[in-house]
Amino acid sequence: METTCPACGSKGLVIEDYLYDMPEVGKVILSTGKCRVCGYRYTDVRIAEAKEPRRIIFRVEEPEDLNSLVIRASTATIRIPEIGAEMKPGPAAQGFITTVEGVLHMFKDVLEFLCQEKKDKVCIAKLEWFKRAIDGGEKFTLIIEDPEGVSMVKGKKREPVIESL
Numbered sequence: 562m563e564t565t566c567p568a569c570g571s572k573g574l575v576i577e578d579y580l581y582d583m584p585e586v587g588k589v590i591l592s593t594g595k596c597r598v599c600g601y602r603y604t605d606v607r608i609a610e611a612k613e614p615r616r617i618i619f620r621v622e623e624p625e626d627l628n629s630l631v632i633r634a635s636t637a638t639i640r641i642p643e644i645g646a647e648m649k650p651g652p653a654a655q656g657f658i659t660t661v662e663g664v665l666h667m668f669k670d671v672l673e674f675l676c677q678e679k680k681d682k683v684c685i686a687k688l689e690w691f692k693r694a695i696d697g698g699e700k701f702t703l704i705i706e707d708p709e710g711v712s713m714v715k716g717k718k719r720e721p722v723i724e725s726l
């Protein structure tokens with residue numbers, strides 16, 4: 562499939578889809594692409610059996626919850642309300658499979674970059690919060706809102722609460 566590249570605007574983005582059967586999760590579609598014009602790389606992932614538009618609310622109560630699996634499609638927003646963190650979808654958003662800890666690392670990496678630029682106290686406090694959370698020292702809520710219903714969280718010890726959007 563050839564489509565518009567979000568980086569350079571050409572029609573050179575070639576995307577290939579792969580279907581995987583993952584234990585405990587089910588069928589998952591992984592899309593990877595590369596732009597023939599500018600070299601931009603694209604990845605997305607979604608569950609094969611789309612659900613209704615939904616909000617997935619996952620509570621992290623203990624360190625083991627950080628090992629829960631997260632499938633975030635590019636259409637989904639991730640929020641951690643306790644610290645006011647948000648990862649939004651958009652034309653250049655990528656999907657990924659990771660763990661809750663992996664999501665925390667993504668936020669931490671962005672903050673490390675931002676705090677270097679700004680050096681402000683709020684930024685550094687947030688960064689410290691993410692470091693503690695990665696070490697299992699914070700309880701929090703991970704919320705994924707997906708209007709296409711193709712994201713999921715597979716809890717290690719507890720399952721998420723699902724609300725329709």
Ligand SMILES: [Zn+2]
Nearest residue numbers: 566569596599
């Ligand atoms: Zn391109």
